[in-house]
Amino acid sequence: MLLTIDAGNTNTVFALIDGDEIAEQWRISTADQRTVEEYMVWISNLMALHGRDISVITGAIIASVVPQVVWPLSQLCKKYFNCEPIVVGADGVKLGVDVRVDNPKEVGADRLVNAVAADAIYGGPMAVVDFGTATTFDIVGNDGAYLGGIICPGINLSLSALNQAAAKLPRIAISAPEDTRVTGKTTLEAMQYGIFWGYVSMIEGLVKRLKDEHGQNMKVLATGGLAPIFADHTDAIDHVSGELTLLGLKLIFERNQ
Known part of the structure; x- marks a missing residue:
């Protein structure tokens, strides 16, 4: 199951995608001081409430407009979900479309x-x-x-x-x-x-x-x-x-x- 994380300026959305279906979706306020452990306590409790074991996560991808949260979110995936997340915008990550702007x-x-x-x-x-x-x-x-x-x-x-x-x-x-x-x-x-x-x-x-x-x-x-x-x-x-x-x-x- 894929874990997607969309970190916006106001809220961060976590979703579990199973095949083509969005199986679960949760929202938390974006805070640049939140620790890896805080994220884990929050999401693991929600997964347990919905009958989901953390072992179901086999891959992860992160998109963030708040640079400070990328590191703890990446560490969350590596440390607790045993997967290397793809970070949109990182070197080597392919979008599959051209980006035709100056920068x-x-x-x-x-x-x-x-x-x-x-x-x-x-x-x-x-x-x-x-x-x-x-x-x-x-x-x-x-x-x-x-x-x-x-x-x-x-x-x-x-x-x-x-x-x-x-x-x-x-x-x-x-x-x-x-x-x-x-x-x-x-x-x-x-x-x-x-x-x-x-x-x-x-x-x-x-x-x-x-x-x-x-x-x-x-x-x-x-x-x-x-x-x-x-x-x-x-x-x-x-x-x-x-x-x-x-x-x-x-x-x-x-x-x-």
């Missing part, structure tokens, strides 16, 4: 993994919109090559900035409006509509510009926890995949065997 080492591992999965599942040309700590738009070319993209502040970052910088504005959670109104009658409504419809407009505007630049036949795929909410309120998104990064990690692991 490939700069590109976040998650963005490359998403591009690999998007090309394999849907084929290019495609824009992948990932609603994470940052909202990113990544371009997959006709031949599957990664062509670059756009990085924008994430939705929760924007909400935090409003709350911290404006004394009278409360901290709110993102939610889809019940109708198509954009004029708020209260401060709470004004904030909710501004964030939600503001991001919808950003998605639609940037997708239009990307299509103008890369071709009108470009498909748009959304991933990340908030992807379904936004996909239901705009025609700019063609497909939604909540497990795109995990599928991309599985593909990269297979390509390096």
Whole structure:
């Protein structure tokens, strides 16, 4: 069974993949001070709760945008799961696609993994919109090559900035409006509509510009926890995949065997 680890800026997702099936999936907050033993206690307890013995893990792959967590996660795989993990972005690790940007080492591992999965599942040309700590738009070319993209502040970052910088504005959670109104009658409504419809407009505007630049036949795929909410309120998104990064990690692991 394959262990995939996707370490983002906010959360780290551990998943067990059995063949083509994602058998288990667990999430923990990303912390650069967490030790190997802390990771092991956490994941071994979860595996035991789900009737999984650690001996079922026969391979591992890691994608991380937080450099400080790569070492303890790698040691977790080596010390407790008896396997040498593949680390996306490390020398010699094959993606199976070209990375056509000025400095490939700069590109976040998650963005490359998403591009690999998007090309394999849907084929290019495609824009992948990932609603994470940052909202990113990544371009997959006709031949599957990664062509670059756009990085924008994430939705929760924007909400935090409003709350911290404006004394009278409360901290709110993102939610889809019940109708198509954009004029708020209260401060709470004004904030909710501004964030939600503001991001919808950003998605639609940037997708239009990307299509103008890369071709009108470009498909748009959304991933990340908030992807379904936004996909239901705009025609700019063609497909939604909540497990795109995990599928991309599985593909990269297979390509390096």
